[in-house]
Amino acid sequence: MxxxxxxxxxxxxxxxxxxxxxxxxxxxxxxxxxxxxxxxxxxxxxxxxxxxxxxxxxxxxxxxxxxxxxxxxxxxxxxxxxxxxxxxxxxxxxxxxxxxxxxxxxxxxxxxxxxxxxxxxxxxxxxxxxxxxxxxxxxxxxxxxxxxxxxxxxxxxxxxxxxxxxxxxxxxxxDTVLTLPIAPSMSVVDSSLTALAGALKNTNLLTAVNSLKDVTIFAPSNAAFQAIGSAATTLTEQQLAGILEYHVINGTVGYSSLLTTGLANESFPTLAGGEVKIENVDGKVFVNSAQVTITDILVSNGVMHVINNVLNPSNTTATPIPTATTQPIAFTGVSSASNVPFTSGISATTTAPSAAMETAGSAKAAAGRVEGNIGAVGVAALLGVVAAFLIW
Known part of the structure; x- marks a missing residue:
């Protein structure tokens, strides 16, 4: 019973x-x-x-x-x-x-x-x-x-x-409040990509890049800009803008899972008009001759990946050397500068995990577990980082 x-x-x-x-x-x-x-x-x-x-x-x-x-x-x-x-x-x-x-x-x-x-x-x-x-x-x-x-x-x-x-x-x-993805112009500062931030500022592309929908941005590291530093003072604003626009695929959000599979070994039109080719070779992802070193920095309108070379819209046939520790520069007749160009008046406002360079160099490694500096940036990025741009 x-x-x-x-x-x-x-x-x-x-x-x-x-x-x-x-x-x-x-x-x-x-x-x-x-x-x-x-x-x-x-x-x-x-x-x-x-x-x-x-x-x-x-x-x-x-x-x-x-x-x-x-x-x-x-x-x-x-x-x-x-x-x-x-x-x-x-x-x-x-x-x-x-x-x-x-x-x-x-x-x-x-x-x-x-x-x-x-x-x-x-x-x-x-x-x-x-x-x-x-x-x-x-x-x-x-x-x-x-x-x-x-x-x-x-x-x-x-x-x-x-x-x-x-x-x-x-x-x-x-255990941690999620951090809202913020605009690309803010994300490059928080990710210590100060040369790119300065270049965007110098070309007045900040608003344009922020307002695009469904983008994949290939963001050259500071070292990549420094490697072509001798050209920094000779580029006109229009030439620099064309170079930066060549780093943006508009209309396709290519997360790392796509870079290594669905988008690999294909060419995509850029905001500048020319195409870039994405290749996956032995787990390493390349855009033209630049290697992706950090993947999947989520931004408000898509995703951003850090690359180790500045892409050249006048050199669309540049190819990678997968076995090399460094990739050939896509610009001819340039030399490295002693200082990182475009960084005058620009400084990183936070030290986010996205600022830590990957060592393995593969999309899989870059998309994996992020060690170390896990802070509660959250909406502070939305509220605090903006102040740095309001004076621009």
Missing amino acids: QLTTLLPLALASYAATQTQGLTQVLASQNSTLSMLNSLLATQPALTKALASAQNITLLAPSNDAFSKFISNPANKAIASDSAALMGLLEYHVLTSTVPASSFTTTMQFIPTMLMSSSSNSTVNINTTLSNVTGGQVVGGVKSGSKVEVMSGLKEISTVQTADIQFSGGVMHLI
Whole structure:
């Protein structure tokens, strides 16, 4: 009798647990997620949408994650900016159900709910939060026994508790608030690509590059610009602009997973009009004769990869030497400068993981786990870095 009575009760309890909505599951985790719940309470439209959404994954920052986030004074401003807060929260919602078992040792790029602009934001930011077809993405990868999520500036969040089920999908508790991808002009500064930042400024391309949709940007390192330093003072503004535009593929977002597979060994039109050829040779990715050294710096309108040479739109037949430790320069008659060109008045405002050079040189290595400087840059990048550009 006792077993007969208890079994239906147990089954009913199990069924109730399996069909709990997100609101109920968040409430049940309030001791860990009270700060997230408080922020969601200020966004009734988003909360309502999430409550009825199906086939989603919520990456839920813990209280410790939010405490670390708001310890940066710049991040506190987000609490009083409804549109910016909405964007941040939307970026933590994947538009598909992704259990922990779906992550592999190869980086996957998963769309989020962040699709709208920050046009209603009171924060002085002249850019959109997302200008990527299908929604801004995060990168997800399995590192040992852990699942890690890569966001803007290659910041890493680690899943602490995985696979909390609710009726509309699954929730993972993470230890760090995700960093919103920011505009390319800001990302190059945070990634210590100060020569590129200065070159963009000198050609007045900042706004143009920021406003494009669905881009792949190949960003020459400071050393790459220094290697052609003798030409820096002789290039006209128009010539420099043409060179920079040759580094931008417009209309295709080529994450590392595509560079090594779907986009490999193909040519793509650039913003300058000419084409660049992408090649994957023994795990090394090349653009014309330049090697990709850092992949997947997520930006507001696509993705940026660092390369070790400046591309030359007048030398489209430049080919790589895969076995060489350094690649031939695509410009003739140039020499290295003692100082990095275009950097006058430009300095990196933060030291993000995206500023750390890869040593392996392969897209797979560059897309893997980022070690070291994992800071709560988050919306501080949106609020603080802007100040550096407002004076330009």
